[in-house]
Amino acid sequence: MTREILSTTPVIFKKGKHSDATLLQLYRSLLVPRKIEEKMLVLLRQGKITKWFSGWGQEAISIGVVEALANDEFILPMHRNLGIFTGRKIPLERLFAQFQGKKSGFTKGRDRSFHFGSREHHIVGMISHLGPQLAIADGIALAHRLSNERKVTLVFTGDGASSEGDFHEGLNVAAVWKLPVIFVVEHNGYGLSTPSEEQFAFKYFTEKGPGYGMETIRVDGNNVLEMYDCIKKLSKDIRKNPRPVLVEAITFRMRGHEEASGTKYVPKELMETWSLKDPVENYERFLLESGILNEVEKVKMIAEIKSEINQALDIAFAEEAVQPNSDEELRDLFYPFEQIITNPLSDKKTEKRFIDAISDGLSQSMDKYPNLILMGQDIGEYGGAFKITDGFKAKFGSDRVRNTPLCESAIIGAGLGLSIQGYKAMVEMQFGDFVSVGFNQIVNNLAKIHYRWGQNADVVIRMPTGAGVAAGPFHSQSNEAWFFHTPGLKIVYPSSPYDAKGLLNAALEDPNPYLYFEHKALYRSLSEEIPDDYYTLEIGKAKLVAEGQELSIITYGMGVHWAKAAVEEMGIDADILDLRTLLPWDVEAVKATVQKTGRVIFLQEDCLTGGIGGEICAWISEHCFEMLDAPVMREGSLDTPVPFAPSLEKNFLPVDRFKEKLLKLRSY
Template sequence: MTQIKTAENQFQFDIEGISTETHLQLYESLLMPRRIEEKMLILLRQGKISKWFSGWGQEAISIGVVNALEKDEFILPMHRNLGIFTGRDIPLSRLFAQFQGKKTGFTKGRDRSFHFGSIEHHIVGMISHLGPQMAIADGIGLAHKLSNEKKVCLVFSGDGASSEGDFHEGLNVAAVWKLPVIFVVEHNGYGLSTPSEEQFAFKNFTDKGPGYGIESYRIDGNNVAEVYSMIKKLAEDIRENPRPILVEAMTFRMRGHEEASGTKYVPKDLMESWAVKDPVLNYEKFLLDRSILSEPILKELNAKIKKLINEGLDKAFSESSITADSQEELSDLYAPFSQIPILPKSDKSRELRFVDAISDALKQSMQKFPNLVLMGQDIGTYGGVFKITDGFVEAFGKERVRNTPLCESAIIGAALGLSIKGYKAMVEMQFADFVSVGFNQIVNNLAKIHYRWGQNADVVVRMPTGAGVAAGPFHSQSNEAWFFHTPGLKIVYPSNPYDAKGLLNAALEDPNPYLYFEHKALYRSLTGEVPDDYYTLPIGQAKLVTEGSEVSIITYGIGVHWAKSTAESLGCKADILDLRTLLPWDKDAVEKTVRKTGKVIFLQEDCLTGGIGGEICAWIAEHCFQYLDAPVMREGSLDTPVPFAPTLEKNFLPVERFSDKLKNLLEY
């Protein structure tokens, strides 16, 4: 056992309300992560594990928290919170298998260390970007409120991670919505090697809470009894009076950010002053002095823990290395879902504008799924900037149709938190351009979470997109290609009212993450016959809009209408294939039309370079070369931002260039 000097009269462990039994429980719980730490550092030196993020010196925070909360209350830890995992009784063999990248680990070898969650244990693990989990906690807290559960959710942040915008957004949304979330900041003095004074200008996080309208408390993070007592007291209060609270736990990181980085950048006297505040040894000394703990019991506990650790390690080490299976890797990308398209119950239909078809789908999905929550800026009483949710508050209430702060990242993250609690969520980007602020949540949380540890993300992000309305570079971008490259997402892009309703219903039905693109220029300019009843259309299935033998035009969205108009003006007989679903896209339909005509051109509104057309044209060249009678061609917008002036915007868009290129292809 490590022996160091302990603090004299430093800690007040004898807190009112903590029984002898609880003291012993806390000590045993505290001892486990320390002994695992000691073992992991040996294994690291032996080359038996590849990396270790140490929580040495900070264990009291995790242990106080995990013992203070109820077993079915969610905790969102970070990489120095080993005690949360051991405190929730996760089998050590599985935990060690996770550290070693074995198949029985929580991520099947797909992620490392503490980058995982377990719904069974009510833990949602971190991603390396640190801050985004604050918003997930908001979503879990919101689910508690919507379900009238008297529960609290607790999320960790380090002092370094607090510099991220997600920290601000997470606190702000929780404050505005009065969510039952405890935000614990482990103030350990360093973000890797950057000290606090180079990270922020304030001294304590308790100064920040009042600015958000949040109560704030500062506690000694090395005092397990104080952490336990404070969190238990706050949680009991929050369950009856839901609201967020910020807790600053003062502590110190006694080892490097990870072991390879070391601690040479830390002043020696600072290390020495914190070494005497060791949370395990000081608590042990207190318990021995009060005769709550005896040397025989201490010896027995250490032997018991050592046995459990060794048994867990033996089981994990005995497991063979993973054999890669590409089919399994691909099948785990999405949550299992076998879509059965739903037909309208009657023949009744009506002429609807594109915008009204979207509204109709949302309304009917809200009726079909009582657990569906809509979130977005101004979507409440105002009805959204495009009036798609006009009247929804009256129909479904403010709890399910939620105006949000200007916090795109937090709202997308909250949608994931709702999904973790069994809700469905739709997030409206006021304009697709604004999704850049929430990009990380989409590509690193929504898209990867099922592949990483089996949690689905039942979230649809609606994206009003496209140019042609003289809205300039920040309200007109076609950014679907940003996400097309991200495995784990599904992307749909309807071109007409009928598809708009059926595809949106299908996306909301599916428990996987969707981006649903809807072209603003079509909202009120395009009408079509739409069934009155609820129905869904098959995801991943393209649609042949017109048939012809001379050329295949592959496109989507407003490109379908440009293609039809251009083909008619040139008098050519074209197969016009509307992809409808961009991810996954319909390879069979593409191959069929290529075989038929032998000449192919791809049309997209997006800029030409790096667009979806480039990928599909490359696939055609690789897989359908023998059917081609001409080079595969493509056309898109200029490789510039979208300009504001109508003449510049018209030049930017590909319509005229597409006409010229189509002529060349026909004449080839």
Template sequence: MAHSIEATQAISFDRKSYDDQTLLKIYESLIMPRRIEEKMLILLRQGKISKWFSGWGQEAISIGAVNALEQEEYILPMHRNLGIFTGRGLPLERLFAQFQGKKSGFTKGRDRSFHFGTNEHHIVGMISHLGPQMAIADGIGLAHRLNKENKVTLVFTGDGASSEGDFHEGLNIAAVWKLPVIFVVEHNGYGLSTPSEEQFAFKYFTEKGPGYGMEAIRVDGNNVLEVYHTIKTLAEDLRENPRPVLVEAITFRMRGHEEASGTKYVPKSLMETWSLKDPVDNYEKYLEEIGVLSEGVKEKLNKKVKTAINKGLEIAFAEEAIVANTEEELNDIYAPYHQIVIPPGKNTSEKRFVDAISDGLKQSMEKFPNLVLMGQDIGTYGGVFKVTEGFVDLFGKERVRNTPLCESAIIGTALGLSIKGYKAMVEMQFADFVTCGFNQIVNNLAKIHYRWGQHADVVVRMPTGAGVAAGPFHSQSNEAWFFHTPGLKIVYPSNPIDAKGLLNAAIEDPNPYLFFEHKALYRSISDPVPDDYFTEEIGKAKLIKEGNALSIITYGMGVHWALNVSNELEIDADILDLRTLLPWDKEAVKKTVKKTGKIIFLQEDCLTGGIGAEIVAWISENCFELLDAPVMREGSLDTPVPFSPNLEKNFLPKDRFREKIKTLAAY
């Protein structure tokens, strides 16, 4: 084991100048999670809860930390940090209802154990992927800096989770931006059953701090007073001198990763040695030895804690099981929001697609002082497509932020800003690079409101598409990857007016958006675009061309292909531009189906599994009696996007679409 030496050393408590009342408060705080654990293990065996992640033996870290911070400072805990939740005074009946999947729990039965947050108590819970919360802490820390608040944020991670890229990205962002975040690594020796020496090649996490340009401190994680004093002292310093600090808490997990896992993989001698360092027993004995904790006070505090637990359990168990309500489930996917469309003014000027996006973004920055832009090279350079050129001069580097190359951490930071009431726009340099931030989008942004009612006020701009001979990694159409994920909204404009109006609308909405912008349209098309701020309706398709012979349903570059081919072939076609892909406009689709009876869906994305497949299936299921021909679709080849212009032309669907629409017209 990486830290077996410390296990042989007795805990040495130092009360510093803390008075008896403080020591007793910490004691009462420390025994609460232990007594809950004792009860939960019984309930688990009785089948009254389904799963339990034990923090037995690690309680001193949570309790030391939660007591050291101010109540309104955010803490981002993990599986074994029950003491954070109890230390922040969460109503036990709601906490127990959460464990049982009851309606009054913090997630209305939608998530389990500690996978929730509560802004009332300044806690942001984890997802199962462990690492992403470190970047969320960065976002909260950044909000503190932007607000000029003298506050710190504390986030937990484990030694196993430190192997994830999110660990590196989270620390790096905090160090570069000097964010007041305390990163606590609970070094308990195992990632589930895999020991530390099989997880990483160093001995202590304090070795990593200097590599990020930050201080690193090691504490005895079983010594509640040492943890408390260290975190308290650090927090006081960081409030005045903002910067991140890495705190390594050496501890041990005395039970399984979760109860079903057991601990057979742990040497018996190691368990016996660490049992002598039990944080609760040792602190209790210390208080008794120095005369702070009498037998009477100990009995009184334990009775108080047990009574509170039993009362909370009684209330939670008395609550009826959840009755599913489909309407409520669907309504909670998005944060409540009613769009009020702002009509355009009369004054217009000719703007290219890229200029319209830049104009909308600039006016949104003026309209929303809490909007922060982040992305690679978007500062002085103005982004690779120059969308934010000149923005630093207008809005400053605090709001127009160059970022390191770390898509996951920046999206997580954007979510952290949202938790503190900010709006955030993240520019992917190319839509292809979003793969590195995929987890944050589909598991954090998309699910957070459904899980515990926290909105994600984040727009991710996605320069997308082929046709510019950029090869497999700068040309992909990847909107379908996200179309399948409830909780996201997806917009894909085809013209400058919609680009500006829909971008403004996306930024207004407190829900998470992916905003796709076709690179080949940036400087190839222009239109008279309203000069003033305006919005377009989200979720509403637009009929670009009216006809009676057949209907082409498409979006993005497909709109221009559809116009070109239908004009070239002189086909009298309805052309419906979806504009919003999620949620998509079923009413408009059904209307054009009813009008012409012949439908073809055109997409730039590869054919298999694309958005067209879903909409064509919906038409077949819901509009079958309105059809006069088989519903058709066309898309790019099911290959990566090739580099050579001739290969790319063959890959894209325009020529195949031309032949297929002839077939449909003649049917």
């Protein structure tokens, strides 16, 4: 099928109404990535760079795109789109510093090749997982629509990467929401060494687009004029009539997926056939034969480009190797933000349930931040699975309270795209368990993007969580520990209505990524008087909810209520420390309670093995050993999935075992 898919017709250029200046500009733009490629392959053989992803033979796609779009329209490229970066006039010395892992590169040596973005140049780079950038493009395009900006966003993917679920989710959301996105598939016949017929069971992507209700156009990706004309015409039309379009660019990769992989898996005759369709050589021949370019101009232009490349390389090579600074590394995890606590304006309070406190905070944050967008399944007219956003659509409108398709990854990615354009996003997981479908976006995009190239992710993900309601293995998990291990995230987990409102407001204020856990069993079972006005609580600050002398219980979420009930029932005089914030957790508060009582137990609803309690107990053992009068203990749920039957679930949860441990700790 590969031979049938990949066109072998000659490259035919039509000058049309293009000026000579435009045609020569396209030629120069084509030459720059080709000459950089030539140089990089030499440097690779000399051992001066360690890796190279070649776009040789595919340059016309990038150049056609970058020359056709406005400079302030976002492009989201991939490995083989060097021409996007050079076409946006990124200084070559900085680009080369990026390739070499130097400090002046866009990622300060923290990431390689094209894994970076630049807001200045309206580029958002990829991550190695290939698919997630499609959803980011959706978010950027959504921001344009919400701001009434007549702009297009263009995102690249490969034919191999189209097998990713993110491809489907990205296209589906764009189609449903009629977002002004151009999805460009570089159809080069292979995903690394896997040919197209082993990736999908269709010939062309023009067969796939209609399934999404989306126009699809197929172009010769080796013809820079055809590519340029297609994107120029299409983008002009989409700015007037916003909608997504899928563009399939037929091309061929003339070198390995990356240089070390080679091309032995490609039939020799296929390489020979496609070498005749070289996008640079054929376009150059057209210009020479048309009299638009002559040999003298050609030689001069090539010499100028080579000189620019060599000068930039000299600057990049002269820069010293990056010197590690641990303080800077940790500081760059998050966008700089200094929290200022907001107190309620009046003393007026109302009795509110846990669920009402969350809804109250969310509504007041929507009032405070007109750029805050809510997204989630069924959060519109239905008001969400737990009715937290009931009435929100009527109050704030469907633009800001957005029902989403069933595609967690795309919606989280769209939240990141919104934040790139200065919006805030709240994404509701119908159940916290379902976040696993969006796991990659959280741990590899939201958590790492500021550390990598300085872009913040102003996204809060609400996570209805926890057991005790006989909901079984897929609606009851405590999965906060999945994310506790991931640098670059902040995690809050309130245990009371007062904390629920104040911590949610604080999370929404902070322009960094948050996971906000809310226990389902507390929604309608717990009430207290809380301020009617907007207020925030300090992130990273634990709360001593009970004071005693015998021992310390460190816990969070539902564990706070189990601990309160246990000490009252058993007559134990204990400190109960509610962490409230899991990342960052309150080291000083933990140390203070350990020093006070000398006996400590950590209680978590999560399974015992690999939970947050293990980490904090290890820290206590290492840093507070001389303060202890007994071994540090911990208790959690059984190391099994959450069972459905109430008797099994009761046995799964740690309540009874925790009471036994309390007695053991007190009598030690």
